[in-house]
Amino acid sequence: MKRPTPQILLTGVALILVVAAFMAPPGDGSSGGFAGAVTYADRHFSSWFGILAVFAFLLGGASLLRTHGRRVRERKADWHYSAVTLVSFLAVLIVGFLKLGGPPGLTGDPTDASSWLTTIFDSVLSPLHATLYSLLAFYVASASYRAFRARSLETSVLLGAALIVLLGRIPVGVTLFRFDSLSLWLLKVPNTAGQRALMIGVALGVVALAVRMVLGLERGRGGDGS
Amino acid sequence: MSGSRFEALQSIDRRWIFLALAVAVIAALVVQPVFRDSPGELVVPIFAAIEALAPGTPVLISLDYSPSSAPELEPMAAALTRHCLIRGLPVTYLSLWPTGNHMAGRIVERVIGPEYPDAVEGREWVTLGFQAGGELLVHALLDSLGSRFAADVRGIPLIEIPALAQVTGLNDYGIVVSLSAGTPGLKEWVLYGGDVGAFPLAGGCTGVGAPQFFPYYPRQLLGLMAALKGAAEYEAALNDDYADRVPRVMQATRGMGPQTVAHLVIVAFILLGNAGLFIGERRKRGRR
Known part of the structure; x- marks a missing residue:
């Protein structure tokens, strides 16, 4: 393994969380010791995810700008769609950040009826979602007609x-x-039986994958570049 | 009828199917037929649980959907909101989806505002809105709402909100209902909320998502509103008990008309295809 630090972090955090999920004693973790550490982890690790999520959003936004910006710059195939994506992304971002039309400030309600974000949501996003989802009905009808044959x-x-x-x-x-x-x-009855079999099978697969990741056996983790 | 015509029944151009469905649904939207439903086995426990709560008991509704699935799930949110406001149960809206803030705004604008003008935000309902994290958010909220929400969407600190006066964490809610269109949603609420916590959990889901939630009923899920029909059944329960305090025909009941017609069109085409197959096969066998 070329980079042990991410693997050590992954293994350490995963073990703490697994132990916490099954054995965390009640309390807020102020008792100290191993039990206190496990309880503290159980109570606070999930909250820390909120901080990580902020960075993930920033990373996602930067990645979108970079990828689609390059497509537009280099006039790659279907670059027009990338331009639409960029313009939409930036427009909504600016409207949302500046809270245009609605109550201003950090604590201003973005869902306020007067905000431009609400107008965009109601006039653009909602009809687009509704249109795309409605099309499913037509494809379901056509697919049902073709698939359900008593052969x-x-x-x-x-x-x-x-x-x-x-x-x-x-x-x-x-x-x-x-x-x-x-x-x-x-x-x-029949559906639940099938679903349960599927769920248990998937769960066992996830456990096996998690164990491989914790032990550093899964390729593509730990910075080995695969 | 010649054999080729029977074969034609098996391969109708999809554009005819699209056209038939469009005409049928548009006709139903214009005529607005009303098909009354009755509360079913999966919906009655949710209605009864809310009915059994003492006035003032907080209820949490998680709006885990976007506008694409709103036609199925929004009527559930509206019906639950009506029931809670009639019974004097303060409602908390939050969401595991980024679109949740506006979905809550639509309930306020379309249901609470026009039908319950005396209801006050912060007292009868509060919108906490979206937070990232999915299952981790649910886990964090078990002990304390304040661990992830400092204030509601208006920026009012939780401690100053009367609707949350009795609430520290999820266990303080009389019931939690997740209206879910996918991930994160009802499954995360079951695994990280209901199974671990000590509060009753119920759910609502889209038609395509419903089969995956049946394994959780009735032990891990108190009840399940499946698709538009589930919402229409809840509306029927409301109409049975509070006919004078809710609209006579609500959103889901109205939607069941076009849905009924669409289902009938699909069934008709399935039967046509099978009739073509059946008769065609018999003719072939006769010729041999």
């Missing part, structure tokens, strides 16, 4: 479940076919 036993089961859930979630299906209880049963 085999398995696809027939899928088709049956889809029809029951689709009709069980609307009042007409409930009134005409009483599919609400059947739809709920599908979600509560």
